[in-house]
Amino acid sequence: MDTRFFVIWMEEITAAVRAGRDHLTRLDAAIGDADHGTNLDRGFAAVAEALAARPPDTPGGVLVLAGSTLIRKVGGASGPLYGTAFRDMGKALGDAADVSAAELASALEAGLAGVRRLGGAEEGDKTMVDALAPAARAMARTVDAGGDPEEAFAAAAAAAEEGAKATVPLVARKGRASYLGARSAGHEDPGAASTALIVGALRAVATRRSPRSESRP
Amino acid sequence: MDTRFFVIWMEEITAAVRAGRDHLTRLDAAIGDADHGTNLDRGFAAVAEALAARPPDTPGGVLVLAGSTLIRKVGGASGPLYGTAFRDMGKALGDAADVSAAELASALEAGLAGVRRLGGAEEGDKTMVDALAPAARAMARTVDAGGDPEEAFAAAAAAAEEGAKATVPLVARKGRASYLGARSAGHEDPGAASTALIVGALRAVATRRSPRSESRP
Amino acid sequence: MKKLINDVGSVVTDTLRGVAAAHPSLRVDIENKIIFRRDAPRPGKVGLVSGGGSGHEPLHGGYVGYGMLDAACPGEIFTSPVPDQIVRATTGVNGGAGVLHVVKNYTGDVLNFEMAAELSDDEGVEVARVLVDDDVAVRDSLYTAGRRGTGAAVFVEKIAGALAEAGAPLAEVVRVGREVNDRSRSFGVALSACTTPAAGRPTFELGEREIELGIGIHGEPGRTRAAHREARELVRIAMDAIDDDLPLSGETLVMVNGMGGTPLMELYIVFAEVAAYLKEKGATATRRLVGNHVTSLDMLGFSVTTCALTNELTRLWDAPVETPALRWGR
């Protein structure tokens, strides 16, 4: 995957977040403070602007710029967390001009580690980690098993979606949903839902760009 | 009519205002400030208490005490206006121990004059005067024509009710309904409605106490 | 109706208990419903008494204290106080220099204060009155009870209070109070009705996109119903109404007032537009108040009050004041 691929991934996220904004905000209204959709929409709109203004020339550069922009523009819990995730992914990719699926898989693990370090959440705490961790695992597993990028991203996206849905019955232990105690159960975590959008965007980009998918009907 | 008659009139008003309280307040909500029912209810409850605590020994004494109590307890526009009406009626009756229908009719005119002097409202301004003035006229007319008290009070009550209903299409020129300008039309004036209750109570007392009505089925 | 009250019948008394507990600088006669400055009467100082229906908090009790009112008489909700209460307040603050009644122009307030003034006179207290009637939404004509008194009450109480505190005689205090009123204008906009505890439901119904223009402070509907629109447009309507009546120019004291349920954030948004409007007219908001000052229970909305300043009025506005709702210089 080249720089262009990562730029398109960011554009795809921007579009997905714009489309999902009100849904994310509604999820946040139920167990948080009704701003998650607006937060990410503001953030990724700024990412698109930043990428257009100062186009990076490496995949790592794209992700670091995206992460820094999220930190600068989002605020809230998700700003520093997603910002760190993208920055740490970008840093893991170094200066490489082209990135393999295996490299991206381990970058995703670096991003997850960044979120964990900063936010201290474990899996099962009903946060974005519940979507990001299974996604990173699924991607690594598929790549290890010899899957191509498209398969790896599809597996990651499916795992993220599943992880997000699986937050519904959980009782939150991190973030503001934790204030609700047992009442947080029964609702999907907005951050897990947005992670599913972000990883889903990766699948969408790969599917669209892959020669295999282009040859399909 | 003796002192007892006037005490019962006051009791009858107290009961009628209690029963009509929420209706009066609703009328006041439409074109005023939603307190007329509560105001009069508070006032006449205090009148009942005052009469029990310091029973006057003349009809005039009953009315003056009622008026003073209304002034002391009601506040708003209706407190001083009704207070003055009852006080001026009472003063017109002087020390008489028994009062004829003719005397009561001219006392009612004195009460009306007091309201007019204090509030400056003319008939047609959409105020209590629109019920009180026709009531006073009807009572005087019936007495002049040789009617008995029961007939005089019935005529007064009917005139007050009619006068109150006739305020519906009017545009207010006095009191807070006047702030609404043309929008005050289409609503009954709360003060006119309460005047109809007060005069109606007079009819109720007379009807109950009159030998004629007692001989009816 | 959900309100933080104990009982519909005890709302005013319970409020006074809270005021008494919260402000040791005040002496609250709960039985007679009077909020006194603790050190009243002050010998030789003109006393200032105001009052009106409850439901407009902090008006008037929140303006009792050094440099402003000596006593306030809260009536029942939206019901003017009664003469006895006003007489008791008047005699209680009389320091021998006479007492000023600041009365908002409503039939009920006018009649009850008038009766109280006569009775106080009988007791040998000299009483004068400043009638506040600043609301341009109401035409002052034979066909109305005259303009309503609204936000300018705060200006009159502050400025006349400062002059009284400085030891001026009653006639002077009356003069400056009238001058403030003459130079003040208000206009209000409601986004919702209010709910009186006794009625238990809103005094009128507004649709999801409807508003009332030209409201007073008693939950009554305004002069006209209109479509909701952005703050900038609402401010233009209010300011045009004021400017039509008394052209805005020069140094201006401006209050953007919340009706009780409107958050401060929105009042600042309104204030930004008011300041911009004034600038357009070549006037400046040299003195400013933004907040809930003259409210209508839980009503959503705002009012703007302006006062064309003079050097004297500015100086008196700036003089120290120490009340629960307005405090500076001490």
Added chain:
Amino acid sequence: MKKLINDVGSVVTDTLRGVAAAHPSLRVDIENKIIFRRDAPRPGKVGLVSGGGSGHEPLHGGYVGYGMLDAACPGEIFTSPVPDQIVRATTGVNGGAGVLHVVKNYTGDVLNFEMAAELSDDEGVEVARVLVDDDVAVRDSLYTAGRRGTGAAVFVEKIAGALAEAGAPLAEVVRVGREVNDRSRSFGVALSACTTPAAGRPTFELGEREIELGIGIHGEPGRTRAAHREARELVRIAMDAIDDDLPLSGETLVMVNGMGGTPLMELYIVFAEVAAYLKEKGATATRRLVGNHVTSLDMLGFSVTTCALTNELTRLWDAPVETPALRWGR
């Protein structure tokens, strides 16, 4: 949703325009969303910076001024500010004696202030932090993000601000700030949800007789839903929760705070019951605040915050302060 706004996207900026126009004692950097004390930085004085999501007005911008904050960073509605903004505020108020960050304990605020502190440190500014976490409705345990910071922010900002104004070094200012927080407890009750401009509808639905107990200040539901009841009972629930956590006794600083849409009258009714409760426990409300101080947009409801005073804290509370929302002694 009916609000006094121009546009959902410009709410925070338009509010700042209003703050700038209303308060010449402040310098408002609208582009970067920072409210500065006009005379910041003050050489040799510890700077105080706070911030958090918008929608809590007057917190924090209303507490910028002499004797309190040097700068406030409002984020978007209910969204903590971003690191750049905080860094700019921090360097902007640094008078060489270091800067205190007053941070309410929410993941977002904590992370963004932490990042800002690191970046400020890179620029050579010494930064220390007081974390405010006073809300007893949330258990401070492994199973939560810890207690929320609510009303005690006002106490910390006032008292630490007074010490900083007096010239104390950063370590001392931090010490007293932490002490205030340790001695403070809050509990909130909502009678309605609030409506964020972006969402356009209430964050949750409550029935005509339902309330939420143990709410925070971001429109989130509370710990439990309950039946509405009289003010006296609601106060008992709130005060019991506080007293269970830190027994009430002795001289107490008490704030009865409105959530934004609740009229002052009702807050006084609540305060009367709070004062009575304290008396029952042998404690006294020696210092008091009643009003809208830490709000949740248009939410109906109240919170109570208590702080067990010491002589030092009382003296610092009483020290002069001159901000839009809190002012005395000057």
